[in-house]
Amino acid sequence: MNPSFEDFQDCPRDISFFHLNVKNWSIPNNGTTDYFNSCSEKMGFDNFMGYQKARTGNGYAGIYVYIKKDYREYIQGKLKSTLKRGKKYQIKFYISLAENSRYALKELGLTMLFKKFNAMKSNTNIRSKAISKRHPRIKFRPIFSKAFYDDDKEWMEVSFTYTAEGFENYFIIGNFNPNSSTLKSKTRKSKYESFSYYYIDDVSIEPFEKENIEATAEVSEAPEIKTDQVYTFKTILFDFDKADLLHNSIDELNLLYNHLIKNPNLKIEIYGHTDNVGLDSRNQELSKQRAKAVADYLNSKGINQSRITFFGYGSSQPISDNTTEKGQQANRRVAFKLIEKLK
Numbered sequence: 001m002n003p004s005f006e007d008f009q010d011c012p013r014d015i016s017f018f019h020l021n022v023k024n025w026s027i028p029n030n031g032t033t034d035y036f037n038s039c040s041e042k043m044g045f046d047n048f049m050g051y052q053k054a055r056t057g058n059g060y061a062g063i064y065v066y067i068k069k070d071y072r073e074y075i076q077g078k079l080k081s082t083l084k085r086g087k088k089y090q091i092k093f094y095i096s097l098a099e100n101s102r103y104a105l106k107e108l109g110l111t112m113l114f115k116k117f118n119a120m121k122s123n124t125n126i127r128s129k130a131i132s133k134r135h136p137r138i139k140f141r142p143i144f145s146k147a148f149y150d151d152d153k154e155w156m157e158v159s160f161t162y163t164a165e166g167f168e169n170y171f172i173i174g175n176f177n178p179n180s181s182t183l184k185s186k187t188r189k190s191k192y193e194s195f196s197y198y199y200i201d202d203v204s205i206e207p208f209e210k211e212n213i214e215a216t217a218e219v220s221e222a223p224e225i226k227t228d229q230v231y232t233f234k235t236i237l238f239d240f241d242k243a244d245l246l247h248n249s250i251d252e253l254n255l256l257y258n259h260l261i262k263n264p265n266l267k268i269e270i271y272g273h274t275d276n277v278g279l280d281s282r283n284q285e286l287s288k289q290r291a292k293a294v295a296d297y298l299n300s301k302g303i304n305q306s307r308i309t310f311f312g313y314g315s316s317q318p319i320s321d322n323t324t325e326k327g328q329q330a331n332r333r334v335a336f337k338l339i340e341k342l343k
Contacts, residue, residue, distance in 0.1 A: 001025075001078045004202045005059040006278070011039040015048070018061055024078045025061075028117040028172050029126060031073035034062040036199070050099025055155045055201040057282065062098065065105055065175035066182050066196035070124040074174035076117060077203060083112075085166025088208035092159040093173065097152040098197040102190040104150035105198075106183040108158065109176040112139040114167040128176045137167040140176065148185045155201065161208055173200065225259060225338055227266065232319070232335040236294065243289035245297060253294065256336070257301045263338075267307045270294050271335045275328035276315040288312025294334050307341075 001024035008021045016032035018025065027033045036052075037059040038044050045053045047062075054060050063073035083089060097104050111117070111128040114137035119126060128140040141162060149156055175182060184196060225231065236249040245253075260266060272291030274283040291310035299305050321327035 001080055003204055004055070004057050005035065005037075005061055006057045008035070008037065008059065012037055012043040013040065014042060017043070018075070022059075022061070026076045026078075026116065028074050028076045029072065029119040030121065030123040031064070031071070032123075033073045033075060036060050036062055049101075049197055049199075050152065052096050052098070052152075052199050055094050055096075057278070060199050060201040062197060062199050063174055064195060064197050065108065066103055066179060066184060066194075068179075068194070070178045072123070072125040072174060072176075074126065074172050075200060075203075076170060076172045078116075079169055079171070079205065083164035083166065083168040083205075085164055087164050089162045089164060089205050090159065090208050091162050091205050092157065093203040094155040094157055094201050095149060096155050096199045096201075097150055098199060099152045100190055100192050101152070101196045101198075102188050102192065102194045103184040103196040104148040104188070105175065105196050106145050106148050106185075107175070107177065108143045108149075109174065110141045110143060110162075111172040111176065112141070112162075112165070112168040113137070113170045113172070116170050117172060125178050126172070126174075126176055128172070137165075139165060139168075142176075149198070150185060150188075162205075171205070173203070225256075227338045227340050230271070230335050230337045232333055233294075236334050243286055243293050245293050253297055254301075257298055257303065260298070260303050260307070265341050267309070267339045267341050268298070268303075269337045269339060270308065270310040271337075272310065272312045273317055273319075273331060273333050273335070274315050275331040276318065276322045277328065280314060284312055284314040286312075287314050290332075290334050294336070 002022065005022050007023040010021055012021055012035045015034050018033040018035040019027045021035050036043050036047055038054065039058065045051060049062060061075050063075060064071060091110065109128065132138045132140040143158060143160060233252055235252045260268065270291045272287035274287045291312055295308045295310040298308060318331045320330035322331060
């Protein structure tokens with residue numbers, strides 16, 4: 001729910017407003033997790049921890065993962081539905097080390113829960129590893145990195161596969177270790193006290209092998225494709241605010257690739273589209289990214305770049321009702337047209 005923290009109550013006026021502002025998110029302890037949004041002068045992209053632009057949209061979270069006396073901050077998210085037992089999920093989120101941090105960490109953690117966790121009498125680290133041994137419907141998953149999460153300019157992807165137990169409705173992200181067992185880097189240049197602070201954006205928990213969307217036909221053989229006619233890809237749809245090609249897109253793209261290889265006289269135009277949720281400027285950018293994702297795949301397979309052109313139309317050309325989730329999904333699409341090259 002609310003994966004990139006764009007849905008909020010009020011523009012954050014000061015620090016510690018995450019749990020009061022961000023819809024479908026909470027904090028599990030008495031820490032003071034922060035919410036940053038470009039609408040705020042004080043808690044915008046240029047803030048008390050340094051500078052960082054949101055990875056997508058206008059908002060992101062910020063937490064202390066290491067500071068004196070084992071003080072900790074966390075974010076607690078709510079899932080749209082309970083995870084299915086035995087099914088594999090891809091968990092992914094993005095972090096960026098705050099510029100004013102003195103340390104970078106090598107390990108974070110994720111705790112899965114059947115109900116919302118409440119430790120509001122404490123502001124120290126949650127001992128999820130020990131708690132999960134006593135409670136069958138709490139599961140702790142450490143997240144290790146070979147290198148320190150030390151980039152304070154770009155967003156770093158944190159991703160891993162998780163097999164569900166079947167009780168998961170909530171999850172917590174943060175550092176669950178005490179200071180004594182926290183793996184941290186050598187001291188970085190900072191005029192501030194010894195701490196480590198990370199920004200967090202774009203949290204997702206999705207089926208590892210995404211199920212085909214209802215009423216989407218599986219493509220097994222190449223259909224007849226006429227020139228100068230616009231076709232919408234049947235299996236190339238996108239998650240909300242994403243431009244990543246899903247696994248079930250590849251078969252259809254490979255069929256198109258084979259058609260282009262067999263017909264070297266053809267060029268292709270690719271058109272990206274979005275639903276109408278969000279800012280027009282973001283939708284315009286996202287639609288172009290979606291078209292480019294298709295173009296890049298064809299180019300990586302061997303289609304010369306000179307034969308490929310791509311465009312983004314934002315939400316200006318819907319093919320379905322944007323007031324329903326199914327309609328919005330249909331509008332998050334890519335279409336194409338084949339054109340004969342001039343002799």
